[in-house]
Amino acid sequence: MFSGAQIALYPMSDDFVGIITGALTALDPHRERLRIETDDVTTLIVGPPPILFAAMRDLFVAAAGTGTHCVLSATVSRGCPGEPDDPICRPDPDAVPAGPLDARIEAALAAVDKAPETGQAAVGQFSLYPLGEGGHMDEIYGCIDFVKASAVFDRSKNFCTRLSGDAGAVFAALGEAFTRFGAPSGHVAMDVTVSANSPSRRA
Amino acid sequence: MFSGAQIALYPMSDDFVGIITGALTALDPHRERLRIETDDVTTLIVGPPPILFAAMRDLFVAAAGTGTHCVLSATVSRGCPGEPDDPICRPDPDAVPAGPLDARIEAALAAVDKAPETGQAAVGQFSLYPLGEGGHMDEIYGCIDFVKASAVFDRSKNFCTRLSGDAGAVFAALGEAFTRFGAPSGHVAMDVTVSANSPSRRA
Numbered sequence: 001m002f003s004g005a006q007i008a009l010y011p012m013s014d015d016f017v018g019i020i021t022g023a024l025t026a027l028d029p030h031r032e033r034l035r036i037e038t039d040d041v042t043t044l045i046v047g048p049p050p051i052l053f054a055a056m057r058d059l060f061v062a063a064a065g066t067g068t069h070c071v072l073s074a075t076v077s078r079g080c081p082g083e084p085d086d087p088i089c090r091p092d093p094d095a096v097p098a099g100p101l102d103a104r105i106e107a108a109l110a111a112v113d114k115a116p117e118t119g120q121a122a123v124g125q126f127s128l129y130p131l132g133e134g135g136h137m138d139e140i141y142g143c144i145d146f147v148k149a150s151a152v153f154d155r156s157k158n159f160c161t162r163l164s165g166d167a168g169a170v171f172a173a174l175g176e177a178f179t180r181f182g183a184p185s186g187h188v189a190m191d192v193t194v195s196a197n198s199p200s201r202r203a
Numbered sequence: 204m205f206s207g208a209q210i211a212l213y214p215m216s217d218d219f220v221g222i223i224t225g226a227l228t229a230l231d232p233h234r235e236r237l238r239i240e241t242d243d244v245t246t247l248i249v250g251p252p253p254i255l256f257a258a259m260r261d262l263f264v265a266a267a268g269t270g271t272h273c274v275l276s277a278t279v280s281r282g283c284p285g286e287p288d289d290p291i292c293r294p295d296p297d298a299v300p301a302g303p304l305d306a307r308i309e310a311a312l313a314a315v316d317k318a319p320e321t322g323q324a325a326v327g328q329f330s331l332y333p334l335g336e337g338g339h340m341d342e343i344y345g346c347i348d349f350v351k352a353s354a355v356f357d358r359s360k361n362f363c364t365r366l367s368g369d370a371g372a373v374f375a376a377l378g379e380a381f382t383r384f385g386a387p388s389g390h391v392a393m394d395v396t397v398s399a400n401s402p403s404r405r406a
Contacts, residue, residue, distance in 0.1 A: 006328070006362050008396065010274055012219035017402065040403035041326050041396060044361050071213055073276050075330055075394050077362045123244050125209070127278055129332040129392055158247050159209050159280040159392070189332055189362070191278050191394045193211065193244060199220065200243035 001185060003078035004035075004046035007056060012069040019063050019070070026062035030055040042075075049078060053175030056192075061120045061167050064196035074192040076178055079185055098184055101142040108146045108176035115172035122167040122196050124152075126174055127160045129189040130182030143181040147173060160191070170194060204388060206281035207238075207249035210259060215272040222266050222273070229265035233258040245278075252281060256378030259395075264323045264370050267399035277395040279381055282388055301387055304345040311349045311379035318375035325370040325399050327355075329377055330363045332392040333385030346384040350376060363394070373397060 011019040027036070034047040034055060045052060060072040098104075130139045144161060147153050152165035152173050163170050174192055182188035214222040230239070237250040237258060248255060263275040301307075333342045347364060350356050355368035355376050366373050377395055385391035 004361060006360065008274070010213040010215065012213065012215065012217075014215075014217045016215035016272070039360075040401040041328055041365065041398050042360075042363075046361070069219065071211070071276075073274075073396065075362050077330075080362065125244055127280075127392065129334060131332060131334060157209065157242075157245075158207060158249070159278050159283065160245075162244065189330065189394075191392075193276065195244050198243040 001079050002046070003049050003052065003076075004044060005052050005056070005074045005076040006042040006044055007059075007072065007074040008042045009059060009063055010071045010073065011063055011066070012071075019066055019068055022066075023059050023062035026058040027055055030058070049076075049179045050175060052076060053171050053178070056194075057118070057167055057171035060122070060171075060194055060196070061118045064120050064122070064167070067197060069197045069199060070195070072192070072194045074190075076190040076192060077188070078178070079183075079187045080189075101138075101145075104180045105142065105146040105149065108173075108180045109150055111176050112150045112152065112169055112172045115166075115168045117166050118168040120167040120196060122164070122170045122194050123154065123198070124163040124170040124174060124192065124194040125157065125160045126163070126177060126193075127191040128177055128181060129191070131187040131189065139181045139183075143177050146180070147177060167194070167196070204282050205249070206252050206255065206279075207247060208255050208259070208277045208279040209245040209247055210262075210275065210277040211245045212262060212266055213274040213276065214266055214269070215274075218271075222269055222271055225269075226262050226265035229261040230258055233261070252279075252378060252382045255279065256374050256381070259397075260321070260370055260374035263325070263374075263397055263399070264321045267323050267325070267370070270400055272400045272402060273398070275395070275397045277393075279393040279395060280391070281381070282386075282390045283392075304341075304348075307383045308345065308349040308352065311376075311383045312353055314379050315353045315355065315372055315375045318369075318371040320369050321371040323370040323399060325367070325373045325397050326357065326401070327366040327373040327377060327395065327397040328360065328363045329366070329380060329396075330394040331380055331384060332394070334390040334392065342384045342386075346380050349383070350380060370397070370399070
């Protein structure tokens with residue numbers, strides 16, 4: 001199964017190039033498990049979902065650690081029928097959706113609970129798109145049930161769900177939402193925005 | 204049918220607050236047709252799709268006109284079964300997908316051709332998600348056929364399609380892709396990124 005993400009990091013600073021290039025070293029521990037291609041709009045990272053979310057977390061935390069208002073935006077996808085299979089994308093067999101929703105929700109909650117703490121506060125938003133299957137709203141509602149029961153749930157918004165907390169738990173919740181819901185070998189996409197250090201008053 | 208978008212504008216500048224607040228006046232001509240709610244991560248705009256895309260275009264062009272590297276990111280949605288119907292969202296009856304793919308592709312191409320020129324160069328990326336229907340890939344491939352035949356097609360990327368050209372034609376193509384493909388009253392989501400003034404060498 002092909003899985004990967006188109007990601008971008010937006011530091012709201014005159015020194016955005018320096019902040020981005022400085023944060024890129026945070027990807028080093030993951031490079032062996034990823035294929036990475038950059039252009040002037042987004043960077044493609046291809047690899048198994050747990051590595052994708054860990055890499056995005058580490059990149060985001062490195063950039064946000066500068067204190068600058070930073071946003072990471074990503075389009076994450078698995079099982080797209082238009083993409084070739086890639087041997088780099090072997091998912092963790094424990095992380096493939098299987099079994100009843102209740103059990104998957106419990107496993108996802110446990111994974112968020114044991115997420116490593118990063119010390120970086122973050123606000124995240126995501127929309128999950130399980131494609132080409134009947135009952136896609138059941139999987140979306142199951143995913144929302146998980147997120148609402150998790151420690152990082154903030155609130156529901158139109159078209160997306162908002163999370164807040166330590167970046168470690170926020171990215172863990174995003175990764176669980178992506179891997180535990182939708183058909184096991186089906187086409188699932190997720191739209192992700194994570195923000196830190198915003199000067200705006202929290203709504 | 205409920206339609207709207209969660210949008211965010213990212214000026215890569217120390218003066219990001221000034222650039223954003225300065226660009227907001229570009230929304231004024233559209234405010235009567237939109238409901239707008241802002242928090243610290245994204246701004247919700249609710250209204251009919253043609254107004255949504257015109258408003259995003261005008262906001263983006265106003266910010267990019269400062270010469271700063273700016274990105275507009277949006278999650279656009281119509282027909283989500285989890286959202287209440289809203290009388291502000293009456294779509295243009297001519298813009299609702301109907302009839303065979305070939306005719307829709309032709310109408311979409313004509314609309315891009317007559318898009319107003321803004322004088323602002325832009326690069327756009329999008330992913331289209333027609334949800335909960337059999338044959339979702341047929342609609343995606345139909346939409347890709349339209350985009351490939353349009354003047355703003357740049358190239359296919361993993362998980363998304365890349366456009367480039369005048370911002371007027373780029374946003375017109377995004378709006379046509381969103382309104383002409385997928386089931387007429389079905390649930391369709393679109394993930395959009397539009398960038399201007401990037402210092403990176405074009406890939």
